[in-house]
Amino acid sequence: MAPTPDEQSRTRTLEGVLWMLGSGLSFVAVNGIVRHLGTELPAAQGAFIRFAFGVLFLLPMLVQLLRRGLPAGTLGLFGLRGAVHTAAVICWFYAMARIPVAEVTAIGYLNPVLVTLGAALFFGERLAFRRIAAILVALVGALIVLRPGLRDLAPGHLAQLGAAAFFAGSYLFARRLSDLAGAGAIVGMLSLSVTIGLLPFALLVWVPVGPVPLAWLALVAAFATLGHYCMTRAFASAPLAVTQPVTFLQLVWATLLGALVFSEGVDPFVLLGGAVIIGAISFITWRESVLRRQRSSAVIQNG
Known part of the structure; x- marks a missing residue:
């Protein structure tokens, strides 16, 4: 007997939640490894090695991409996105080694809020009262x-605030590029451009690095790739309104990691603040999904 539409919807929703859980755990693993490495390597050098491993993982795809050539008008956008993302990664690596894991995670939740503001400023998207209220919350x-x-x-707090702003800028460039290039080109060119962008900063502060830190940074690249893959599968399986609240669990995992592995105190204000930010983001996401359904219904009725 074939499953009913309701059963299929529940299955897809569960798949989306599970994929998002996998994404959150992968990114917490990234945070934990970078926190473990601490200040053993300068931030720019650690970030460069991590992205260089990412380029190695994506090398077959990059070779095909460069052989085909980039879509017209995208080279400058790829370069600008790479520069902004480079700044974000350096700030994030610096913060991750210096402030508690849970605080890095909670401040990072500001990314979607800053993206919403940036979309209004640069893409002319309208900020309704509800969205403004959610941003203020x-x-x-x-x-x-x-x-x-x-x-x-x-300084680590300020660096993570900077990382949130720069990551938001990178996302806005990605939105613009999504109209001009495919997902594979966008992912591959990000890894390549950030690796090139990090290279001069890494050379300025380069210190000898042994095989153990190299192995850890290879794991960072692997977990980061896995996290993005799980997130993509989650978005394809269930609406953002379902998967977005699940990201709050990443703060719970990060808090447990900091407390159990790095002996960091559990700060209830960090958990409360993170919950408030995620609540606001979830509200924005839910409103967007409602509006999209209303517009789709209107198109069908008027068609």
């Missing part, structure tokens, strides 16, 4: 995490 969540004035903000 997310910023309150960030203030709960950082608590400026109530404690000293370390």
